[in-house]
Amino acid sequence: MFVKLIEYIGAVIEVPIEGLGRLMLLLASVLKWIFRPPFEIRNIFRQMLELGVKSLPVVLITAIFTGMVLALQSYTGFKRFGAEGLVGSVVALSMTRELGPVLTALIVTGRAGAAIAAELGTMRVTEQIDALETLATNPVKYLVVPRFLSGTIMLPALTVVTDIVGIIGGYFVTVILLGVSSKSYLRTTWDYLETEDIYNGLIKACFFGAAFSLISCYKGFYTKGGAEGVGHATTGAVVLSSMTILISDYFLSAWLFK
Amino acid sequence: MIELVNIHKSFEGKNVLYGVNLKVEKGESVVVIGGSGSGKSVLLKHIIGLLKPDMGTVMVDSTDLSQLDEDGLHEIRKKFGMLFQSAALFDSMRVWENVGFGLKRHTHLPDSEIREIAIQKLKMVGLVNVEDVMPSELSGGMRKRVGLARAIAMKPEILLYDEPTTGLDPIMADAINDLIIKMKEELKVTSVAITHDMKSAYKIADTIAMLYNGVIITKGTPDEIKNTSDPVVKQFIEGSAEGPIVLEGVER
Numbered sequence: 001m002f003v004k005l006i007e008y009i010g011a012v013i014e015v016p017i018e019g020l021g022r023l024m025l026l027l028a029s030v031l032k033w034i035f036r037p038p039f040e041i042r043n044i045f046r047q048m049l050e051l052g053v054k055s056l057p058v059v060l061i062t063a064i065f066t067g068m069v070l071a072l073q074s075y076t077g078f079k080r081f082g083a084e085g086l087v088g089s090v091v092a093l094s095m096t097r098e099l100g101p102v103l104t105a106l107i108v109t110g111r112a113g114a115a116i117a118a119e120l121g122t123m124r125v126t127e128q129i130d131a132l133e134t135l136a137t138n139p140v141k142y143l144v145v146p147r148f149l150s151g152t153i154m155l156p157a158l159t160v161v162t163d164i165v166g167i168i169g170g171y172f173v174t175v176i177l178l179g180v181s182s183k184s185y186l187r188t189t190w191d192y193l194e195t196e197d198i199y200n201g202l203i204k205a206c207f208f209g210a211a212f213s214l215i216s217c218y219k220g221f222y223t224k225g226g227a228e229g230v231g232h233a234t235t236g237a238v239v240l241s242s243m244t245i246l247i248s249d250y251f252l253s254a255w256l257f258k
Numbered sequence: 259m260i261e262l263v264n265i266h267k268s269f270e271g272k273n274v275l276y277g278v279n280l281k282v283e284k285g286e287s288v289v290v291i292g293g294s295g296s297g298k299s300v301l302l303k304h305i306i307g308l309l310k311p312d313m314g315t316v317m318v319d320s321t322d323l324s325q326l327d328e329d330g331l332h333e334i335r336k337k338f339g340m341l342f343q344s345a346a347l348f349d350s351m352r353v354w355e356n357v358g359f360g361l362k363r364h365t366h367l368p369d370s371e372i373r374e375i376a377i378q379k380l381k382m383v384g385l386v387n388v389e390d391v392m393p394s395e396l397s398g399g400m401r402k403r404v405g406l407a408r409a410i411a412m413k414p415e416i417l418l419y420d421e422p423t424t425g426l427d428p429i430m431a432d433a434i435n436d437l438i439i440k441m442k443e444e445l446k447v448t449s450v451a452i453t454h455d456m457k458s459a460y461k462i463a464d465t466i467a468m469l470y471n472g473v474i475i476t477k478g479t480p481d482e483i484k485n486t487s488d489p490v491v492k493q494f495i496e497g498s499a500e501g502p503i504v505l506e507g508v509e510r
Contacts, residue, residue, distance in 0.1 A: 123348075130308050131346040134339075134418075135360045135408075136332040 003229030023218050026140070030148050030214065032140040043146040051112040053146070056161070063162040066099055067091055067169025068192050075178055079162055084180065088188035091170030096197045097257065100163040105155060110242040113216040116147055117237035120220025123228035125155035129221070144217045151213025152206055159205040163198065187229075200256040207252060212241035259284040259448050260305055260416065265314035267300055274300050275470030282450055287442055289459040290452045291494065293503065297454035299479070301344075301469060302418055305450060306338050307331050318416075336364065339447075341410030345401040345420040347393035353380070353404050356388035360412040379407040382444075383437055399430035406437060410445060417441060419451035423458045435461045456495050460484070468494065470503070478494035 003068060073092045123129050132139045167189060174180045219237035223229045266274040274297040282288045287379050292298045299472055302308040304316055306325045316323045318334055326334065347356050348477040357376035367375075377389050383403040393401060402422065406454055409417060422438060423431035435458050441447055443463075459466055460480045467477040476491050477481070486492055493501030 009348055013317070127342045127346040127351075128348055130303070131342060131348070134306055134335060135363065136335040136411075137359075137363050138328065138332070166353055 020171075022222065023214070026144065026218050026221065027168065027214055029140045030144055033138065033145050034149065036141070040146050043142070044149055046156055047146045047150035049113075051108070051150050052158060055108050055111055055154075055158060058107055058111060059104055059158050059162055060165055063095075063100075063165035064104055064169040064172075066103060066121065066162075067095060067166030067171075068173045070094055070099070070166070071170035071173040071178075075180075085129050085184055087174050087180065087190055088171065088185040089192040091174075092167055092189045092193045094198060095166035096163050096171075096193065098201070098249075098253070100159045101155075101201045101205040101208060102187060102245065103127045104159045104205065104241055105212060105245045108151075108155060108158065108209075108237055109212040109216075109245065110129045112151075113212045113237050113241050114234050115146065116222075117220040118214040118230055118232045120144075120217060121223035121233040124221065124223045125226055125229060144214075144221065148213045151209040153209070155209025155212075156202040156205040159202055163201070172196060197257075203256060204249065204252050207248065208245050211244050211248065215241045215244060259286075260450065261315075261317040262301075262304065263315045263317070264494050265301070265304055265311045265316065266302070267297075267309065267312050268369060272443075274470055275304075275311070278469070278472070278474055278483075280467060280474055280477075282448060282464050284448055285442075285446060286462045287438075287449045287451070287462055288467060289463035289465070290450065290467050290469055291459050292452070293454060293494065298454075298469055299420055299470060302420055302450065302452050306335060306340060310361070336412060337410065337415045338418060339414035339416070340418040341402065341405045341409050341420065341422055343424055345393075345405035346407070347401055347404055349393050352389065353391050353393065353396070356393065356404060356457075357407045358461060359408065364412070364510070372407075375411065376407070379411050380404070381406045382410070382440075384433070387420055399426050402426065406434075406441070410441060413445070415447060417445075417447045417449045419449065419453075421432055421453055421455075423453065423455045431455065431458060432461075434458075438462045454478075456497070470494075473502060491509070 070091050071087055075084050075087050078084045078086060078090075120129075123143070129139045129143070132142060171182075171185055173184050175182045216237040219233040221239070223233040262278055262280040264333070265275050265278040266273070278301060280288070280290070280301075290298055290301060300309060305318070307326075309321055314318045319337070323331065324336065331377075348359065351359070354373050354376040357379050358372035361372045361375060362369075369387070375387065376426060380386065380389060380403075383401060383406050384406070385403050388396065388400065388404070393404065396404065419438065422434050426434060438449065438451065439462055442449055444457065451462060463480055465477060466480055466483045468483075470490055475490055477487065478486070483491065483495060486495070489502050492505050
């Protein structure tokens with residue numbers, strides 16, 4: 001009975017532990033190849049375009065509406081105890097510290113993370129990754145490193161856009177729709193916002209970018225079993241990346257914003 | 259040129275190769291035959307180091323692949339060209355970029371020159387005016403030809419063919435056989451092909467080896483294989499469902 005229980009626990013945790021091990025090995029391999037020439041400059045720029053620039057429209061829409069609804073909700077809520085003057089700082093602090101990095105990461109994961117897993121997964125099952133190796137090209141260096149780098153660089157960049165656009169959205173609702181004075185909105189925005197809020201948010205974004213791109217590459221890279229396998233890899237990439245982002249967000253926040 | 263010594267390989271507890279020995283001389287064309295799932299592809303992937311044996315050694319030009327680090331393995335892979343069963347073309351690149359991929363990675367030639375070389379290699383495999391097409395727009399036979407052009411672009415000494423005629427109509431299959439012979443004669447390459455297409459095997463092989471139950475059970479010239487008395491080989495080359503070979507998952 002006791003042995004059976006141990007066996008059962010072992011069987012349950014074996015797969016995730018093995019997966020974590022392989023993910024860490026992939027990370028080690030990525031870190032090794034990042035610094036070895038030739039640098040895949042063209043490839044990196046192409047991924048930055050694919051993952052960053054092409055995510056802009058959806059990031060913009062998310063940001064502006066998040067800023068708007070945040071302003072609307074906090075205005076109506078704060079009005080109950082006469083604190084509607086603080087809407088500007090609520091929007092600015094929420095966007096820079098929390099919503100900017102997290103929402104951008106989730107949106108980009110849904111878009112680019114899924115695409116990465118599907119592309120690498122298809123390359124795996126159609127033997128294109130093997131073909132790269134036969135052409136004396138390391139697939140981690142050629143495929144994973146550029147995606148990992150562009151994820152880590154572009155997510156903070158997109159977060160800056162989200163922060164700014166969110167604050168503009170908040171301004172639009174508070175000042176133009178609800179009639180609060182522009183001067184008071186801007187003053188409360190700047191008064192309570194510290195540079196630390198912004199760059200700690202960007203550190204989080206950097207981590208999220210590295211995490212989702214690595215996980216998506218990992219899921220795609222080790223895809224097995226045809227079209228169905230690619231489907232599983234894609235879903236797995238989005239789910240695991242999103243979970244990692246949301247869970248690590250708590251711990252990063254607790255650590256960064258003491 | 260290539261020597262496999264006592265190669266063992268298993269996947270998740272299932273033995274696929276069980277002590278394979280195979281020697282390929284320089285300039286020789288060896289075809290490994292065997293049923294689906296017999297481990298032919300696994301065998302081929304060991305030769306180019308895509309898979310590592312659980313036991314045994316793979317020697318290429320007197321170099322033991324297991325002794326090489328990643329860079330060494332890449333160096334030795336430059337001696338190889340490999341044609342994959344599904345061609346495995348990079349679908350995000352144009353045909354000429356596929357063919358010129360190795361040149362782009364490993365030489366400093368300008369793009370215009372790589373393109374010229376790619377066009378010339380494509381011509382060698384009988385394709386013209388396809389250099390700017392995307393692989394998805396090509397037929398199966400054309401994809402294999404592009405795959406072959408890519409495999410020969412770096413002037414390899416050894417060509418590996420994974421089921422070169424599978425999935426092609428008989429005429430296209432024969433055209434690919436002719437190309438394989440042409441590569442051998444014009445480029446003087448050593449080649450290893452795996453197939454279950456006996457017509458193709460007889461045509462392109464100097465030596466045929468049969469893989470069965472994880473070992474090479476017989477090796478000989480096409481004529482020797484045709485006149486074999488081994489019941490397993492006989493059943494396979496005659497393509498009969500009746501005989502000593504047990505079909506996996508099929509009850510009799």
